[in-house]
Amino acid sequence: MSATSTTPKWLLQHEVxxxxxxxxxxxxxxxxxxxxxxxxxxxxxxTLFSEDVAGERGLLQRLDPRVKVLSLLGLLVVTADLRHIxxxxxxxxxxxxxxxxxxxxxxxxVKRVWLFIPVFTGVVxxxxxxxxxxxxxxxxxxxxxxxxxxxxxxxxxxxxxxxxTRVATSISLVVLLTISTPWAKLLAALRALRAPxxxxxxxxxxxxxxxxxxxxxxxxxxxxxxRTVAGATDATSGRLLVAASAGALFGKAQTLAEEVHLAxxxxxxxxxxxxxxxxxxxxxxxxxxxxxxxxAVAAVGVDRxxxx
Amino acid sequence: xxxxxxxxxxxxxxxxxxxxxxxxxxxxxxxxKIVKNRYVPLVALGAAYSFLVMMFNVPIPDGTTAHAVGAxxxxxxxxxxxxxxxxSIALLIQALFFGDGGVLALGANTFNMAxxxxxVGYGVYRTLSRNxxxxxxxxxxxxxMGAYVGLNAAAFCSAVELGLQPALFHSANGTxxxxxxxxAQSIPAMAFAHLTVAGGVExxxxxxxxxxxxxxxxxxxxxxxxxxxxxxxxxxxxxRPPWRWALxxxxxLVVLTPVGLRAPGGAFGEDALSDLPLHKxxxxxxxxxxxxxxxxxxNALFNGYGFDNGSHPTIGYLVSALVxxxxxxxxxxxGFTVVRRVRRGHDxxxxxxxxxx
Amino acid sequence: MTVSDADMPTADDALLIVExxxxxxLDRFPALDDVSMSVQSGEKVALLGANGxxxxxxxxxxxxxxxxxxxxxTAFAAHVTEDGLEDAQFARGFRSRVGVVFQNSEAxxxxxxxxxxxxxxxxxxxxxxxxxxxxxxDSLAMLDILDLADRAPYQLSGGQKKRVAIASxxxxxxxxxxxxxxxxxxxxxxxxxxxxxxxxxxxxxKTIVLATHDLxxxxxxxxxxxxxxxxxxxxxxxxxxxxLRDQDLxxxxxxxxxxxxxxxxxxxxxxxx
Ligand SMILES: Nc1ncnc2c1ncn2[C@@H]1O[C@H](COP(=O)(O)OP(=O)(O)O)[C@@H](O)[C@H]1O
Ligand SMILES: [Mg+2]
Numbered sequence: 001m002s003a004t005s006t007t008p009k010w011l012l013q014h015e016v017x018x019x020x021x022x023x024x025x026x027x028x029x030x031x032x033x034x035x036x037x038x039x040x041x042x043x044x045x046x047t048l049f050s051e052d053v054a055g056e057r058g059l060l061q062r063l064d065p066r067v068k069v070l071s072l073l074g075l076l077v078v079t080a081d082l083r084h085i086x087x088x089x090x091x092x093x094x095x096x097x098x099x100x101x102x103x104x105x106x107x108x109x110v111k112r113v114w115l116f117i118p119v120f121t122g123v124v125x126x127x128x129x130x131x132x133x134x135x136x137x138x139x140x141x142x143x144x145x146x147x148x149x150x151x152x153x154x155x156x157x158x159x160x161x162x163x164x165t166r167v168a169t170s171i172s173l174v175v176l177l178t179i180s181t182p183w184a185k186l187l188a189a190l191r192a193l194r195a196p197x198x199x200x201x202x203x204x205x206x207x208x209x210x211x212x213x214x215x216x217x218x219x220x221x222x223x224x225x226x227r228t229v230a231g232a233t234d235a236t237s238g239r240l241l242v243a244a245s246a247g248a249l250f251g252k253a254q255t256l257a258e259e260v261h262l263a264x265x266x267x268x269x270x271x272x273x274x275x276x277x278x279x280x281x282x283x284x285x286x287x288x289x290x291x292x293x294x295x296a297v298a299a300v301g302v303d304r305x306x307x308x
Numbered sequence: 309x310x311x312x313x314x315x316x317x318x319x320x321x322x323x324x325x326x327x328x329x330x331x332x333x334x335x336x337x338x339x340x341k342i343v344k345n346r347y348v349p350l351v352a353l354g355a356a357y358s359f360l361v362m363m364f365n366v367p368i369p370d371g372t373t374a375h376a377v378g379a380x381x382x383x384x385x386x387x388x389x390x391x392x393x394x395x396s397i398a399l400l401i402q403a404l405f406f407g408d409g410g411v412l413a414l415g416a417n418t419f420n421m422a423x424x425x426x427x428v429g430y431g432v433y434r435t436l437s438r439n440x441x442x443x444x445x446x447x448x449x450x451x452x453m454g455a456y457v458g459l460n461a462a463a464f465c466s467a468v469e470l471g472l473q474p475a476l477f478h479s480a481n482g483t484x485x486x487x488x489x490x491x492a493q494s495i496p497a498m499a500f501a502h503l504t505v506a507g508g509v510e511x512x513x514x515x516x517x518x519x520x521x522x523x524x525x526x527x528x529x530x531x532x533x534x535x536x537x538x539x540x541x542x543x544x545x546x547x548r549p550p551w552r553w554a555l556x557x558x559x560x561l562v563v564l565t566p567v568g569l570r571a572p573g574g575a576f577g578e579d580a581l582s583d584l585p586l587h588k589x590x591x592x593x594x595x596x597x598x599x600x601x602x603x604x605x606x607n608a609l610f611n612g613y614g615f616d617n618g619s620h621p622t623i624g625y626l627v628s629a630l631v632x633x634x635x636x637x638x639x640x641x642x643g644f645t646v647v648r649r650v651r652r653g654h655d656x657x658x659x660x661x662x663x664x665x
Numbered sequence: 666m667t668v669s670d671a672d673m674p675t676a677d678d679a680l681l682i683v684e685x686x687x688x689x690x691l692d693r694f695p696a697l698d699d700v701s702m703s704v705q706s707g708e709k710v711a712l713l714g715a716n717g718x719x720x721x722x723x724x725x726x727x728x729x730x731x732x733x734x735x736x737x738x739t740a741f742a743a744h745v746t747e748d749g750l751e752d753a754q755f756a757r758g759f760r761s762r763v764g765v766v767f768q769n770s771e772a773x774x775x776x777x778x779x780x781x782x783x784x785x786x787x788x789x790x791x792x793x794x795x796x797x798x799x800x801x802x803d804s805l806a807m808l809d810i811l812d813l814a815d816r817a818p819y820q821l822s823g824g825q826k827k828r829v830a831i832a833s834x835x836x837x838x839x840x841x842x843x844x845x846x847x848x849x850x851x852x853x854x855x856x857x858x859x860x861x862x863x864x865x866x867x868x869x870x871k872t873i874v875l876a877t878h879d880l881x882x883x884x885x886x887x888x889x890x891x892x893x894x895x896x897x898x899x900x901x902x903x904x905x906x907x908x909l910r911d912q913d914l915x916x917x918x919x920x921x922x923x924x925x926x927x928x929x930x931x932x933x934x935x936x937x938x
Contacts, residue, residue, distance in 0.1 A: 263765075
């Protein structure tokens with residue numbers, strides 16, 4: 001069992017071919033995967049785990065999380081039901097006002113919401129403005145194509161506008177909720193609202209270990225980059241690498257799951273999830289609920305007035 | 309394929325949400341029964357893993373990347389019911405933090421990706437890997453095929469959900485209130501992209517991981533394959549050829565392929581979107597399915613569905629809708645039948661159990 | 666029983682007794698081979714051995730988390746088996762009397778916040794809410810982590826996580842504390858703090874069993890050492906000072922390099938004879 005095997009000679013000498021000063025040779029842009037993971041990991045970590053905004057003392061931050069969950073969910077349903085662009089725009093303005101009242105930088109909030117889904121939605125629904133997809137009254141003729149009239153229809157344009165504003169408003173509402181509430185409070189609120197306890201337990205644990213696995217992924221790629229000496233990684237080896245990383249990651253996840261299980265059992269876990277947190281409703285909460293109900297009634301009312 | 313809020317009517321969301329309740333209940337009960345309290349960390353880590361798999365971007369030949377859903381991979385590794393729970397939770401986290409897949413649309417998204425996909429995919433996998441040893445090279449292929457078929461089944465479901473919106477929900481003057489594309493457009497667009505690029509990625513990832521685990525960490529594969537012998541030598545002689553059930557998977561493909569082939573547009577619409585600064589972020593938070601529409605309008609012009617002559621294609625899309633619903637039903641039913649059959653035959657190794665420690 | 670030492674306690678009045686235990690992972694990787702040992706109430710016992718010799722596995726057996734393939738484990742005069750622990754009453758009694766601090770705090774600290782983490786055990790014990798709140802606050806104060814109460818685990822350093830892990834075990838007020846390499850990966854100051862804490866707990870009557878391969882802290886942390894050989898068997902079992910003096914044995918089990926002297930001896934530590 002002796003560990004005194006001899007060190008190979010080459011390991012003790014400097015490699016002649018390698019320039020120690022990084023002054024010659026061409027720079028290589030990082031491969032697709034590398035950029036992908038480091039970029040994604042950084043953005044993910046920021047989006048998932050930054051609690052800067054939740055720590056501010058704005059309007060939403062001061063609310064009882066249960067009230068916040070229910071009110072914003074209610075507004076989400078109302079938003080889904082609206083059928084007129086002006087009403088949706090009004091709703092959207094409301095989310096901006098809420099963001100401002102919660103000490104969110106508006107530019108940050110708008111960017112966070114619009115990148116990427118609503119922008120993509122815009123691109124995606126563009127073809128639907130054409131009369132070949134959405135039939136109706138052509139308002140912007142684009143000429144003829146093999147004898148057929150081609151143009152943008154009123155119905156198509158309105159539909160595209162509807163979808164984009166609704167998507168943006170919906171995402172704004174969800175972002176307002178998650179960005180103004182620390183994750184632990186959000187979980188506690190869901191639990192207080194009678195979400196199944198096991199769901200909460202699994203959800204909380206999944207989120208907690210997401211952080212760890214995310215770091216494991218980044219480490220794997222850093223280790224890989226450290227060992228990549230020359231040449232771009234081609235797509236095939238890239239795919240093999242992804243498969244191997246994903247496989248190794250599953251190994252990590254499984255080992256960790258076993259350890260966590262033992263740690264839970266050692267402290268008396270027998271399959272029931274319990275919790276300690278308690279919340280208190282205040283005047284501000286009641287006022288917020290009332291305001292949301294009023295906004296919802298107004299939005300639905302105006303929407304119906306404008307016709308269905 | 310992640311449908312954001314705003315694309316589906318509240319009614320649609322409600323229907324799918326309601327449909328998922330018994331699925332989740334069953335999944336929770338089944339997983340819990342089999343592994344007792346051990347399942348909480350296992351499923352939690354499975355969910356975290358599934359979330360990250362969706363973030364793994366795989367290089368594809370045209371120089372861009374695509375990501376996989378990984379639901380069939382999880383089903384192969386942990387069992388189909390554990391996959392239902394794990395992928396649902398991963399989708400919930402995505403919906404909450406990224407708007408990638410909506411909160412109201414969670415029912416529809418989980419129906420497609422956390423229920424149809426693992427069930428159909430796992431059924432195909434079990435069928436193709438019957439009487440195959442744990443280390444056989446046929447096993448990763450079977451897993452990859454399962455993933456491919458599962459993904460396409462899920463994409464098909466989401467295409468139907470989206471495609472039904474304009475027919476069911478429009479204003480008096482014909483303005484579509486939600487997703488504006490009809491079945492005749494949404495199905496070929498989705499099918500094309502998923503039969504080619506996304507399906508390929510899903511296949512490669514799933515098969516790759518299974519092959520990797522065969523080489524590097526066999527005990528992990530045993531978690532969900534307890535009674536499967538390690539090598540072909542230990543295998544009992546085959547009693548019945550598995551081809552009957554393989555036909556189900558192939559039939560699905562046969563049904564889907566011509567639909568997909570009629571849509572010649574660039575998959576993922578990368579050309580139209582390439583001027584967006586997405587590559588800077590490299591976060592694939594963009595719903596895969598939605599991207600396909602970007603390059604889609606070429607297709608609608610050329611594909612001869614009768615839209616270019618200005619006539620209202622009611623009949624066209626009603627027929628498509630009927631066909632669509634029939635196929636969706638067939639796919640789900642087939643998946644179930646396969647799983648049930650397989651379960652009856654192999655009661656032990658089908659279930660999700662951890663190795664004793 | 667391999668115990669033959671004159672100053673060894675007899676097994677019958679021991680708190681924890683392991684007799685002839687063997688264990689293999691996945692039925693093919695041996696981790697314990699015919700191990701017998703016992704722990705008296707109020708003792709500080711160290712499990713010593715090189716990496717992979719089976720210390721963590723034995724701790725898990727003592728914690729009722731793994732069950733030997735062969736042999737027998739008795740705790741608090743009751744036979745501990747997997748079936749036995751299915752019984753809610755017995756499990757609750759056993760789990761509240763035996764606390765484990767795992768080597769990997771990352772796995773042990775699994776709750777969304779520190780407060781919830783510490784409340785996890787008492788909640789499972791079925792204590793009253795008020796009492797839980799009080800105990801959690803006391804434990805936070807005792808380990809000097811009150812200001813971390815509402816933090817998430819990923820916002821903590823390694824040392825802080827270890828404190829949380831220990832708090833989450835102490836809050837259940839266990840009679841026996843099992844610790845797996847508690848001082849590994851901690852900086853020197855945190856190590857000292859932890860050693861003082863363990864000594865204090867032991868003085869208050871807690872029984873302590875810890876796994877380590879760090880000989881430097883041993884004289885303060887353990888009255889008695891059980892040394893494992895690399896073939897997963899007990900090589901020796903005796904008072905710390907005697908074990909530390911047996912250089913040949915320590916070299917044989919790969920705890921010190923052959924020919925070198927144990928660190929304490931090198932530092933000129935006066936040996937009791
Ligand atoms: N989960 C596991 N699967 C397979 N083998 C294991 C596992 N855990 C530990 N072992 C093996 O069991 C032996 C004892 O491990 P362990 O008790 O962790 O040793 P120590 O804590 O003394 O370093 C080692 O040889 C190790 O390789
Ligand atoms: Mg150890």
